[in-house]
Amino acid sequence: MRTSIIEVKNLNVSFGNFKAVDDISFSVKQGEIFGFLGANGAGKTTTIRTICGILNPASGQIYVYGKDISKNTSLIKNNIGYMSQKFTLYKDLSVKENIELAGTLYNMDKKRIKEETQTLFNLINFNESENTIVNNLPIGVKQMVALCAAVLHNPDLIFLDEPTAGVAPQIRAKFWQLIKIFAQKGKTIFITTHYMDEAEYADRIVLMQTGKIIAIGTPKELKEQFFKTNFYKITPKYGNLVLLKEKIQLSNFADNINYYGNSIKLILNNDKKWQQFLKEEKNSIAYQIVSPSLEDVFLKAVSGK
Ligand SMILES: Nc1ncnc2c1ncn2[C@@H]1O[C@H](COP(=O)(O)OP(=O)(O)OP(=O)(O)O)[C@@H](O)[C@H]1O
Ligand SMILES: [Mg+2]
DSSP: OOOEEEEEEEEEEEETTEEEEEEEEEEEETTOEEEEEESTTSSHHHHHHHHTTSSOOSEEEEEETTEETTTOHHHHHHTEEEEOSSOOSOTTSBHHHHHHHHHHHTTOOHHHHHHHHHHHHHHTTOOSOTTSBGGGSOHHHHHHHHHHHHHTTOOSEEEEESTTTTOOHHHHHHHHHHHHHHHHTTOEEEEEESOHHHHTTSSEEEEEETTEEEEEEOHHHHHHHHOSSOEEEEEESSSOHHHHHHHHHHHTOEEEEEEETTEEEEEESOHHHHHHHHHHHTTTEEEEEEOOOHHHHHHHHHHTO
16 A cells, blocks of 8 residues: 555635635545546635645645644645646746746755756756746746746655646647656656546546535546446448437437537447447448546536436
């Protein structure tokens, strides 16, 4: 068993009368990539900020590295990396100036800042000039530099709040390779994202809705928990997708019938009627069996059906 690096018990966080985080409990193990997912306003950032000691909880306990954060705030703050959702880098300063500033905040001397920067910049393949003003970097590179600034002091626990928001898909994939490298080095990553495809890379996932945890588990566990069977993807060989959907609905052999690119995705609920449909439509459709995605899980969990 790996030890828990974060332990959250019955956490409540309020803004005035509004409960942003509503009685959540979970733990994160060392070396884990832990994904926090949920729609806008679900409470992801509030949870992170509370664990990092920036916000005070209304009630509940938080232990980081086995220590109660309410009594060890500064110790914990110095031993975590936090890349926040909104404010990351000073946009009018150069890459070098931003990195140096981050290092100074962690009381690092010039030599150590240089060494750590070198290691991290090699890792992200940074090949721009360090004198580039941050505002002139493409968003993907900017976010990678922000990640470097957040982990310059080499913390074991790293919080990344939507690091890939607005980043192009190829760069997002690169970002995740980097996150995997950190995890392989034994670091723990607590990450939030809106991109369901990315959540597949996480070891475990929490789904949050209006302050509550509605599901928790590995991607595989969540798929098995929410879907007992696979999906069928039906594609018209010719003809109209809208008409095909109507026909499927009328034939009454499936649930969860939705458009999926140029196909219709569904779950069979009546094999006999499906066989009949296939017989009638075999020349006009093709079909494929596909596993549920985390997007499917999320939609089902949120709808509560
Ligand atoms: N400082 C604040 N004062 C009042 N309400 C707040 C404050 N910060 C957050 N909230 C509210 O708390 C709820 C949770 O916000 P939070 O930022 O944690 O959500 P989130 O899951 O991170 O959303 P997003 O995906 O948009 O980043 C929202 O309804 C938000 O409006
Ligand atoms: Mg947020």
